[in-house]
Amino acid sequence: MSLLDKVPGDLNLYIGGAFTLRRKQTLHDANITHVVSALRDFSPDEPSLYKPAKHLIIQVDDVEDENLLEHFSRSNDFIQDGLDGGGAVFVHCAMGKSRSATLVLAYLLSTNQTLTPASALSLLRTSRPLVEPNTGFMSQLELYHQMKCPRNVEEQPPYQRWLYQRDVEIARACGQAPHVDKIRFEDEHVRALEGVRQEIETEANTEVEFKCRKCRRSLATAPFILPHAPPEPPYSPPSSPDPSSFGKPCAHIFLEPLSWMRDELTQGKMEGRLDCPNPRCKSVIGKYSWHGHRCSCGGWVTPGISLARGKVDEARVGRGKGSGEGFGVRMGPGVGGGGGGGGGRNGNL
Numbered sequence: 001m002s003l004l005d006k007v008p009g010d011l012n013l014y015i016g017g018a019f020t021l022r023r024k025q026t027l028h029d030a031n032i033t034h035v036v037s038a039l040r041d042f043s044p045d046e047p048s049l050y051k052p053a054k055h056l057i058i059q060v061d062d063v064e065d066e067n068l069l070e071h072f073s074r075s076n077d078f079i080q081d082g083l084d085g086g087g088a089v090f091v092h093c094a095m096g097k098s099r100s101a102t103l104v105l106a107y108l109l110s111t112n113q114t115l116t117p118a119s120a121l122s123l124l125r126t127s128r129p130l131v132e133p134n135t136g137f138m139s140q141l142e143l144y145h146q147m148k149c150p151r152n153v154e155e156q157p158p159y160q161r162w163l164y165q166r167d168v169e170i171a172r173a174c175g176q177a178p179h180v181d182k183i184r185f186e187d188e189h190v191r192a193l194e195g196v197r198q199e200i201e202t203e204a205n206t207e208v209e210f211k212c213r214k215c216r217r218s219l220a221t222a223p224f225i226l227p228h229a230p231p232e233p234p235y236s237p238p239s240s241p242d243p244s245s246f247g248k249p250c251a252h253i254f255l256e257p258l259s260w261m262r263d264e265l266t267q268g269k270m271e272g273r274l275d276c277p278n279p280r281c282k283s284v285i286g287k288y289s290w291h292g293h294r295c296s297c298g299g300w301v302t303p304g305i306s307l308a309r310g311k312v313d314e315a316r317v318g319r320g321k322g323s324g325e326g327f328g329v330r331m332g333p334g335v336g337g338g339g340g341g342g343g344g345r346n347g348n349l
Contacts, residue, residue: 002016003016003017003019003020003023003026004016004020004023004026004027004030004090005096005127005128006127007104007108007124007127008123008124008126008127011083012030012031012083012087012088012089013079013083013088013089013091013104013107014030014032014088014089014090014091015090015091015092015096015100015101015104015124015127015128015131016090016092016096016100016128017092017093017094017095017096017097017100018037018039018042018092018093018094018095020090020092020096021035021037021049021050021092022048022049022050023050024050027050027052027090028050030088030090031087031088032050032052032087032088032089032090033052033053033054033082033085033087033088033089034052034053034054034055034056034078034079034081034082034085034087034088034089034090035050035052035054035055035056035089035090035091035092036056036058036075036078036079036089036090036091036092036100036103037055037056037057037058037092037093038058038060038068038091038092038093038099038100038102038103039057039058039059039060039092039093039094039099040059040060040061041059042057042059044057052090053087054078054081054082056074056075056078058071058074058075058099058103060099062093062094062098062099062134063134063136064134064135064136064137065136065166065169065170066136066137067140067163067166068099068102068103068137068140069140069143069144069153069159069162070153070154071103072103072106072110072144072149072153073150073151073152073153075091075103075106075107076106076107076110079091079107080107091103091104095130096128096130096131097130097131097132098131098132098133098134098137099133099137101121101124101128101131101132101133102133102137102138102140102141104124105117105120105121105124105133105141106141106144106149108120108123108124109141109144109145109149110149116145117138117141117142117145120141121133121138143158143159143162146158147159157189157190160184160189161184161186164182164183164184167179167182168182168290168302168303171290172290172291172302172303175270176268176270177265177267177268177269177270177290178290180266180268183257183265183266184256184257185257185258185259185261185262186223186224186256186257186258187224187256187258187259188259190223207221207222207223207316207317208221208222208225208314208315208316208317209221209222209314209315209316209317210253210307210312210313210314210315211312211313211315212276212278212281212283212285212311212312212313213283213310213311213312213313214276214281214283214311215276215278215280215281215283216313217276217277217278217281219258219260219276219277219285219307219312220253220255220258220307221317224255224256224258225253225254225255226254226255226256226301228250228254228295228297228299228300228301229297229299230295230297230298230299231298231299231300249296249297250295250296250297250299250309251295251296251308251309251310252286252293252295252296252306252307252308252309253286253306253307253309253312254295254301254304254305254306255305255306255307256305257305260277261274261277261288261305264288265288265305270289270290270291271287271288271289271290271291271293272287272288273286273287273288274286274287274288274305274307283311284308284311285307285308285311285312286305286306286307286308286311287304287306287308288303288304288305288306289303289304290302290303291303291304292304293306
């Protein structure tokens with residue numbers, strides 16, 4: 001390891017720490033034309049620093065909840081521009097360990113489909129052994145890889161769900177419910193995706209639908225059910241009054257936030273009950289807790305938004321059959337039905 005470590009391969013791509021910018025001759029000899037600085041409150045105007053032809057500054061901290069993923073496309077394009085122009089690119093943070101490594105790994109993943117985050121990290125460590133993105137950045141690289149390294153990260157549903165979960169975690173850590181504007185009602189987002197219903201309907205001939213047992217109002221279908229799993233033995237759930245009760249059949253169906261829950265979930269409460277959205281029924285059909293809650297099988301889901309199995313009926317709906325608006329979650333009060341197929345998710349419901 002040196003002040004300026006070349007990324008393995010034929011690329012003129014280098015990684016290091018901020019101190020390297022003071023080694024003007026070293027950077028000049030390496031033909032560095034482009035510099036990416038991943039630092040909070042970084043100023044390139046200091047006279048003692050190297051002045052490249054182009055400089056990209058990404059204002060980020062090396063903390064696990066920092067969103068570095070949103071900068072991947074911009075950084076990748078900048079790096080590619082430097083390499084295509086015949087120059088060399090230097091990516092740095094404070095120590096050349098976490099932030100800069102994450103940006104270099106994102107570039108490698110976007111240009112080599114055979115790499116995974118783990119294999120790319122192993123490759124980078126052959127030239128700079130100290131690189132170690134924090135766990136939050138590694139999770140973002142995993143998500144980026146799962147999404148197949150898209151240019152339009154912000155438009156990807158998995159990224160949008162990740163942002164939602166991140167906002168929920170931040171609010172929960174402060175002992176607060178998520179702000180109204182931060183709650184993601186999944187059925188509304190799915191409908192906003194062009195052609196998504198057709199895609200979902202081709203996945204399976206039937207789907208699971210849950211209805212209020214009392215009035216038959218459709219509540220949720222398979223695309224909005226969150227799988228969960230009981231803990232692996234010999235795990236002992238924390239704060240469990242009766243560990244022997246775990247492993248029992250699931251008494252809860254965990255869901256994404258859905259639009260019929262809006263009035264309750266936007267009240268700012270940390271927990272509460274879910275009533276049937278049919279105004280002529282209003283039966284208690286479930287509960288929610290932004291802190292999360294445990295299923296009878298022992299699985300813990302955060303946030304915990306669930307229907308009680310004893311309050312709903314499960315049905316199998318044929319593809320394209322039923323009534324309502326495709327997913328059985330926004331129909332008029334008292335109207336049953338289904339629509340759209342989906343599912344294909346593993347785990348307990």
